[in-house]
Amino acid sequence: MSAHLFVTLILTSLFSNSVAHLPHFFPNMSSIPHNLIPNSTLGIWNSFQNLTGCHAGQKIDGLARIKNYFQYFGYINISSTNFTDDFDDALESAIKTYQLNFNLNATGELDEPTMNHIVKPRCGVADIINGSSSMNSGKSSSNLIHTVSHYSFFPGTPRWPDSKRDLSYAFQPENQLSDTVKAVFARAFLRWSEVIPMTFNETSSFADADIKIGFFSGDHGDGEPFDGVLGTLAHAFSPPSGRFHLDSAENWIVAGNIGDSTAASAVDLESVAVHEIGHLLGLGHSSIESAIMYPSISSATRKVELVSDDIQGIQSLYGSNPNYNGSSTLTTQQRETSGAGSNFMGRLWGMRILLLGVGFVFIL
Numbered sequence: 001m002s003a004h005l006f007v008t009l010i011l012t013s014l015f016s017n018s019v020a021h022l023p024h025f026f027p028n029m030s031s032i033p034h035n036l037i038p039n040s041t042l043g044i045w046n047s048f049q050n051l052t053g054c055h056a057g058q059k060i061d062g063l064a065r066i067k068n069y070f071q072y073f074g075y076i077n078i079s080s081t082n083f084t085d086d087f088d089d090a091l092e093s094a095i096k097t098y099q100l101n102f103n104l105n106a107t108g109e110l111d112e113p114t115m116n117h118i119v120k121p122r123c124g125v126a127d128i129i130n131g132s133s134s135m136n137s138g139k140s141s142s143n144l145i146h147t148v149s150h151y152s153f154f155p156g157t158p159r160w161p162d163s164k165r166d167l168s169y170a171f172q173p174e175n176q177l178s179d180t181v182k183a184v185f186a187r188a189f190l191r192w193s194e195v196i197p198m199t200f201n202e203t204s205s206f207a208d209a210d211i212k213i214g215f216f217s218g219d220h221g222d223g224e225p226f227d228g229v230l231g232t233l234a235h236a237f238s239p240p241s242g243r244f245h246l247d248s249a250e251n252w253i254v255a256g257n258i259g260d261s262t263a264a265s266a267v268d269l270e271s272v273a274v275h276e277i278g279h280l281l282g283l284g285h286s287s288i289e290s291a292i293m294y295p296s297i298s299s300a301t302r303k304v305e306l307v308s309d310d311i312q313g314i315q316s317l318y319g320s321n322p323n324y325n326g327s328s329t330l331t332t333q334q335r336e337t338s339g340a341g342s343n344f345m346g347r348l349w350g351m352r353i354l355l356l357g358v359g360f361v362f363i364l
């Protein structure tokens, strides 16, 4: 291999390394380079599709991984990390609970509708925390029929104290976010401050901010590592933590038009921000699909309007903004598109890792 090629490889690896630590943003779908837009929806959970049709009593390669998925989101409440590939009672029970939470037929099997739902990108916050379910499965069946509210809170109902009604937020300085990106977060905060008596203002002092926003790759020190393109998109902690983390690996779209394309490794930043701010304020997940606090969002989808379930939930924690007259209860603009995905992005990142490895070996 020529010296020139080695230098090129090292430069490429250094470039790839720096890019991997900075989030990347696109103004809209059409600005994503064509070769980065894959043709089918392939997130990191796509391999689960091979398990479609599995049911109790079977032993199939890959069932251990899906048990890890259910454990991560609170559906298997045991500390084991060494799961078997047996379709056991714990898995069947986890699937039934999941199906109940997401309004699917509670078959206890990995049927097609269930599997299609499992592979959707979603929030990294668990649906069931410390064994207590905040969604449908935590409510009695009579409650399910007679109530329209499905909002929920974290265990112990943590909220910001009465002395804290003007919250500051700041961005991780290393992310070097543009004003355009910061404006997306400002809009997302505004959607909540319109309905409750709270304000959110950006501060330049990251250390002192009530809410700290940062984009991270993989393991970033809080025990909740990010997983690359799609899969989990972001997570935020309950009050008064204020930590709000987003996955750097996503193709974040910062303004509009996301529904105009069927290509879809792209994720609408404002949609995710509005959801995560709900967690920062104390809301858990809701089983109402149109609600902002529903845990999953299809890629290439924009969903930014609070619906009555979100508003009732947050107002029960903080009361109503005196200027709120109910008119913000807009219908959700959910433009779900099928298809699209991220297989090519996965290969791209794999290539970067390979180049990094080659550069590393040469340095040695």
Ligand SMILES: [Zn+2]
Residues within 6 Å of the ligand: 123, 124, 125, 275, 276, 279, 285, 295
């Ligand atoms: Zn969430």
Ligand SMILES: [Zn+2]
Residues within 6 Å of the ligand: 220, 222, 224, 235, 245
């Ligand atoms: Zn985190």
